[in-house]
Amino acid sequence: MNHIMASGQAGSRNVRPKIPVGKVIVIVLLILFALCTLFPLLFLLINSFKDQGTIVASPMSLPSSWSFTYISSALEQIHFGRAVWITAVVTVIAVALIVFCSSMLSWVLVRSRTRSSSLILLLLTAAMLVPFQSLMYPLIHEFEGMGLKDLTGLVLMYGGFGLGMSVFLYHGFIKGVPMALEEAALIDGANIFRLFFGIVFPLVKPITVTVIILNSLWIWNDYLLPFLVLGNAEVKTLTLELYYAKMLSGQFSNPWELIFPAVLVSIIPVVVLYLFLQKYFIKGVTEGAVK
Amino acid sequence: MSNFYRRWFWPLALPGLILFVAVVLVPFLIGLLYSFTSWRGTYFVGGSVWNSFVGWDNYARIFHSGKFLHSLVYTLEFTVIAVIIINVIALALAQMLDFVGKRVGLFRTVFFLPNLLGGLALGFIWQFIFQNVFSKILFGPSGLHIPFLMNMTQDATKNLFALVIMVTWQMAGYMMIIYVAGLNNIPKDLYEASAIDGASGVKRFRFITLPMLMPSITIVLFLSLANCLKLLDQNVALTNGAFNTSMLSLQILRTVRFTQPPDYGQAQAQAVVFFVLVAVIGLIQVYITKKREVEA
Numbered sequence: 001m002n003h004i005m006a007s008g009q010a011g012s013r014n015v016r017p018k019i020p021v022g023k024v025i026v027i028v029l030l031i032l033f034a035l036c037t038l039f040p041l042l043f044l045l046i047n048s049f050k051d052q053g054t055i056v057a058s059p060m061s062l063p064s065s066w067s068f069t070y071i072s073s074a075l076e077q078i079h080f081g082r083a084v085w086i087t088a089v090v091t092v093i094a095v096a097l098i099v100f101c102s103s104m105l106s107w108v109l110v111r112s113r114t115r116s117s118s119l120i121l122l123l124l125t126a127a128m129l130v131p132f133q134s135l136m137y138p139l140i141h142e143f144e145g146m147g148l149k150d151l152t153g154l155v156l157m158y159g160g161f162g163l164g165m166s167v168f169l170y171h172g173f174i175k176g177v178p179m180a181l182e183e184a185a186l187i188d189g190a191n192i193f194r195l196f197f198g199i200v201f202p203l204v205k206p207i208t209v210t211v212i213i214l215n216s217l218w219i220w221n222d223y224l225l226p227f228l229v230l231g232n233a234e235v236k237t238l239t240l241e242l243y244y245a246k247m248l249s250g251q252f253s254n255p256w257e258l259i260f261p262a263v264l265v266s267i268i269p270v271v272v273l274y275l276f277l278q279k280y281f282i283k284g285v286t287e288g289a290v291k
Numbered sequence: 292m293s294n295f296y297r298r299w300f301w302p303l304a305l306p307g308l309i310l311f312v313a314v315v316l317v318p319f320l321i322g323l324l325y326s327f328t329s330w331r332g333t334y335f336v337g338g339s340v341w342n343s344f345v346g347w348d349n350y351a352r353i354f355h356s357g358k359f360l361h362s363l364v365y366t367l368e369f370t371v372i373a374v375i376i377i378n379v380i381a382l383a384l385a386q387m388l389d390f391v392g393k394r395v396g397l398f399r400t401v402f403f404l405p406n407l408l409g410g411l412a413l414g415f416i417w418q419f420i421f422q423n424v425f426s427k428i429l430f431g432p433s434g435l436h437i438p439f440l441m442n443m444t445q446d447a448t449k450n451l452f453a454l455v456i457m458v459t460w461q462m463a464g465y466m467m468i469i470y471v472a473g474l475n476n477i478p479k480d481l482y483e484a485s486a487i488d489g490a491s492g493v494k495r496f497r498f499i500t501l502p503m504l505m506p507s508i509t510i511v512l513f514l515s516l517a518n519c520l521k522l523l524d525q526n527v528a529l530t531n532g533a534f535n536t537s538m539l540s541l542q543i544l545r546t547v548r549f550t551q552p553p554d555y556g557q558a559q560a561q562a563v564v565f566f567v568l569v570a571v572i573g574l575i576q577v578y579i580t581k582k583r584e585v586e587a
Contacts, residue, residue, distance in 0.1 A: 033384060040413070059419070133544070133562050134322060137547075159314070221409030239411055267408045286469065
């Protein structure tokens with residue numbers, strides 16, 4: 001691309017270098033796209049400080065005062081403290097379970113080339129094509145029968161459903177890890193746990209970060225599984241609180257002075273985390289895709 | 292060495308395998324079985340599973356009910372339109388970032404932002420935007436007056452495009468990041484060589500960028516196809532299926548609410564058809580685009 005720019009300016013060599021017009025146009029376009037992307041979020045922010053009447057009458061105007069009345073009442077209505085805590089606990093434990101199980105499983109699948117290991121890999125990757133909807137009712141039925149229609153069951157379901165993609169990612173990565181270190185450690189007399197947690201696990205850290213980010217984003221924001229497992233139980237995840245806050249207020253009389261601040265506070269934790277760790281998010285998404 | 296790994300195979304593989312079997316494999320197989328029965332969620336008509344077999348009845352009924360067929364067609368229409376638009380915009384954004392070159396971090400951060408939020412939270416915001424900002428201010432009689440962009444959540448056809456707008460807004464940044472990585476992997480000397488040969492921008496895009504980008508295209512198409520086919524949260528948040536706007540996921544979820552007693556057998560038959568659809572479309576797409584990938 002730079003070649004074209006350079007040859008275009010060759011004639012005006014004596015004039016001081018101009019700002020390339022093409023680049024300016026593209027940057028302006030990008031800024032426009034960025035504003036379109038940000039608009040709904042800024043819109044959410046300004047409307048979290050207004051009362052119902054003002055939101056509906058003049059949704060685009062800035063609030064006349066930045067009082068936290070609506071935010072604090074939304075925090076209360078969706079039981080924010082409890083919901084964030086529950087969601088965080090479910091996400092962290094489920095992701096830990098996924099990382100633990102899928103890293104070990106993928107490692108032994110790569111290192112032992114038997115017929116059963118390739119069959120298992122095939123099953124796990126094929127499962128990525130199964131939409132959750134096609135097994136959700138039997139799954140809930142099965143877990144209810146085991147007395148696990150609760151938060152524990154929810155964590156286990158996430159664990160099982162997150163395995164396919166995670167094993168796929170780990171498997172692709174571990175294939176490229178040389179065995180020499182493992183052999184050396186074995187000769188030095190390391191046992192299997194030393195070998196895995198001391199040698200292998202630190203080596204696959206880059207893909208672990210990817211697995212953590214992709215699964216956390218999905219689990220944190222998931223609506224359907226908590227809806228089916230917990231329903232309108234006393235303790236809900238954040239997304240589920242949001243759903244019931246909106247649905248129980250009626251389809252046609254939306255209390256926007258509750259919804260806007262509720263959505264705002266429910267997305268703040270992830271957005272803050274993203275702004276601090278965005279390098280890892282972007283890297284995680286890229287590596288998750290190219291493997 | 293391999294003996295060592297073989298000895299430890301089952302102990303290390305079991306935790307994951309047990310989870311997988313219990314959460315995915317068994318429910319999936321049970322689901323296939325139940326789709327042939329009169330399952331009511333808590334009991335089987337006729338007493339036991341084996342006594343409540345109805346053969347292909349559930350499948351016959353879902354294909355005769357207008358609701359399921361409508362949501363099937365609706366989902367396919369939405370997916371085709373959304374996948375094309377998401378890909379065009381994501382690729383355009385990626386090309387623009389690639390063209391600008393340095394210092395694009397801020398743009399990347401902004402474009403990826405919508406992906407952090409769940410479809411439900413976003414759907415609520417967009418519902419208000421479509422109902423108030425679009426209808427009353429931007430595209431209303433006092434604004435640009437574009438009737439098509441007014442009251443988009445109260446009409447099946449318009450709502451299809453409302454969903455497309457919202458889903459594109461949400462997913463384009465994610466797909467853009469994958470395309471940016473793909474563009475970075477194209478060796479720059481290919482472009483230099485073609486510039487010397489005097490190839491135009493369009494030609495370079497057609498004969499260098501596109502073929503070299505095929506691996507990214509495979510992935511982005513797969514992700515966007517799968518996400519659009521399975522779309523649920525945004526659908527729930529925007530219309531909750533009113534005005535004939537249920538996509539397949541929502542249709543499966545609502546079948547048990549709108550049948551009395553709740554007909555889980557029928558919902559499960561829909562779920563099996565849904566699986567076949569997603570699997571077949573996914574496999575065909577990966578097969579076709581994989582074949583077009585070239586070695587760098």
